[in-house]
Amino acid sequence: MKEIIKPITIETGDSFKTILSKYGALALDKQENLSELIGDIPGQLDIEKSTLTFENICFPVQILGFYMEQSNQWSWAWDNENIFNENQITSAKQIHAVGEEFEINELTSPVINADYNDCHTLAMISTVILDMDAYYAVSEEGLDIFVTIKSDLIKQNNSVEKFRNTFYTFQKNFDIYPKIAFESYTKLKGYGFKPHDDFSLAKIGEARVMAGFTERGNITRILMFGEDEE
Secondary structure (H helix, E strand, O other), X not given: OOOOOOOOOOOOOOOHHHHHHHHHHHHHHHHHHHHXXXXXXXXXEEOOOOXXXXXXXXXXXXXXXXXXXXXXXXEEHHHOOOOOOHHHOHHHHHHHHHHHHHOOHHHHOOEEEOOHHHHHHHHHHHHHHXXXXXXXXXXXXXXXXXXXXXXXXXXXXXXXXXXXXXXXXXXXXXXOOHHHHHHHHHHHOOOEEEEOOOEEEEEEOOEEEEEEEOOOOOEEEEEEEOOOOO
16 A cells, blocks of 8 residues: 655644744755855845846845844735835735634734844745745845745755755754654655654665654754765
């Protein structure tokens, strides 16, 4: 009998921490792909044209929201139609709709008390939920404006080493549920997933990445076997 693979979706009752656990590693993966393309070049945002330019690379963008450091507040673009036109905030409205469907306060509150890192987590989950290729933050006149990017110019890096390193970085630097994160990242990348009592395997071609867990679900080890092994 063929094993039924449960897809990664938002479920009713999911906390923001659970949602970040599900989508954050893939979002970080996407950000690394963007970084490989643009390097250290700062982006220039043209709000009128809805474009983000890195020297000779130009992306069409959607406005997700903005952060006001002076007041430590995040504002969603869907609540600022007086600032942005409707075509610029389509993605933000889609995120708002998801928040309403699953009663996620962080996605339905127009203004959120937050720090800069909180804004990045909001942008990260939005990137994956919206099936975007990356996000970017631009400083403009006292605001940090976060935009989403969809472009074929951003190429995926699907190496086993990339998968291992991205998951390691994600679980180390974010307050998440590692077991959920590993399963979700594996499945969202389209790789084979095999759970066991105290570890899980990601099957990437002929290679394997193993994540070991404590009884509470914390990481004990991350090992790589096969292709790209060092």
